[in-house]
Amino acid sequence: MSQPLLEATNISHSFDYPLFRNIEFSIEPTQSAAIVGRSGSGKSTLLHIFSTFMKPNEGNVTLFGKDLYSQNDAAIEALRRYDIGIIFQFHYLFKGMSALENIGVATMLSAEQIDNTILKKLEIDHLMSHKTSELSGGEQQRVSIARVLSKKPRIIFADEPTGNLDKETADLVMDVLIDYIRETGAALVLVTHDENMAARCDKIYTLEDQALS
Numbered sequence: 087m088s089q090p091l092l093e094a095t096n097i098s099h100s101f102d103y104p105l106f107r108n109i110e111f112s113i114e115p116t117q118s119a120a121i122v123g124r125s126g127s128g129k130s131t132l133l134h135i136f137s138t139f140m141k142p143n144e145g146n147v148t149l150f151g152k153d154l155y156s157q158n159d160a161a162i163e164a165l166r167r168y169d170i171g172i173i174f175q176f177h178y179l180f181k182g183m184s185a186l187e188n189i190g191v192a193t194m195l196s197a198e199q200i201d202n203t204i205l206k207k208l209e210i211d212h213l214m215s216h217k218t219s220e221l222s223g224g225e226q227q228r229v230s231i232a233r234v235l236s237k238k239p240r241i242i243f244a245d246e247p248t249g250n251l252d253k254e255t256a257d258l259v260m261d262v263l264i265d266y267i268r269e270t271g272a273a274l275v276l277v278t279h280d281e282n283m284a285a286r287c288d289k290i291y292t293l294e295d296q297a298l299s
């Protein structure tokens with residue numbers, strides 16, 4: 087067994103009421119894990135905790151072998167910039183820019199090159215000169231996924247990444263994500279309501295009754 091890329095221990099969090107308690111989760115290189123559960127069960131909150139954007143009331147998160155909560159802001163900023171890839175259901179592309187410029191911003195920030203094979207696999211390579219506003223919703227979604235992958239993250243957190251896509255395009259996106267982690271030794275944590283997408287992951291966890299099992 088290799089060292090986990092992410093290890094979360096004893097995570098508990100409450101907003102107005104307790105959301106979850108004593109959650110344990112870990113994921114190793116090349117592994118994929120789906121997190122499913124009812125709307126409001128806390129899946130997105132858990133993903134925010136795993137990906138450095140929220141601190142839980144209790145518990146610890148270790149990313150790439152280092153305890154998250156003992157690192158300074160600059161180190162966390164570097165993790166976000168170079169090592170963590172986040173894909174949301176609703177993408178955040180710059181509207182006035184072309185697809186290529188949108189991807190270029192991410193690769194410039196992370197000092198990586200744009201990967202044409204990823205653009206081809208996502209079937210968006212011919213759209214690179216189009217402005218965001220000239221792309222369909224699903225095309226925009228795939229550009230934002232290419233943008234995340236082009237920075238070569240070591241772990242990907244995806245929150246309903248295929249929610250707006252037809253089945254065929256959703257399968258294409260899953261192919262690309264799974265190929266990416268296999269080829270690079272990264273890991274994928276996928277939150278989804280789509281059973282078909284969850285079934286393509288190595289493990290499926292359910293967040294229910296404040297517990298992840």
Ligand SMILES: Nc1ncnc2c1ncn2[C@@H]1O[C@H](COP(=O)(O)OP(=O)(O)OP(=O)(O)O)[C@@H](O)[C@H]1O
Nearest residue numbers: 101102105123124125126127128129130131132279
């Ligand atoms: N910043 C916040 N402040 C207060 N309550 C919050 C906050 N963020 C989320 N919540 C509440 O926590 C609960 C879980 O929210 P979360 O977004 O994690 O659920 P989810 O499982 O991702 O749901 P969905 O499947 O609908 O996306 C919800 O009841 C939500 O209203």
Ligand SMILES: [Mg+2]
Nearest residue numbers: 129130131245
């Ligand atoms: Mg959610």
